[in-house]
Amino acid sequence: MMALEAGLPRTPEPAPRPKFRRFAEAVDKTLALLSARARGERVAGHEFPDLREAYLRLSESGDPGLQRYALVNVESDRMTNSLNTLREQIFALPRLSR
Numbered sequence: 001m002m003a004l005e006a007g008l009p010r011t012p013e014p015a016p017r018p019k020f021r022r023f024a025e026a027v028d029k030t031l032a033l034l035s036a037r038a039r040g041e042r043v044a045g046h047e048f049p050d051l052r053e054a055y056l057r058l059s060e061s062g063d064p065g066l067q068r069y070a071l072v073n074v075e076s077d078r079m080t081n082s083l084n085t086l087r088e089q090i091f092a093l094p095r096l097s098r
Contacts, residue, residue: 017069019054019061023076026054030083037090048087055080 026049037043055076062069 017058017062017072019058020072023051023054023058025049026051027079027083030087034083034086034090038093045091051080051083 029049030051033043033048058076059073
């Protein structure tokens with residue numbers, strides 16, 4: 001997110017892509033579910049959105065030649081990788097007792 005905030009003001013401002021909203025919603029839901037799981041709540045793997053699919057749809061939308069879209073594509077891929085890895089790590093933790 002910090003890279004996006006740093007890079008976006010320096011690029012031309014095309015309209016936000018509609019697929020970005022779907023990706024952002026998937027990230028938000030993933031973070032909420034990971035937080036719940038880390039607090040010891042029961043969260044099943046099937047409840048998580050498919051971040052990779054949301055990312056792929058985002059990266060295929062818009063003009064790939066625009067620097068602003070290129071930055072978002074790179075950084076959203078990094079977010080997807082990081083959150084998917086964090087999910088694996090949290091699910092590997094022993095269940096926390098309440």
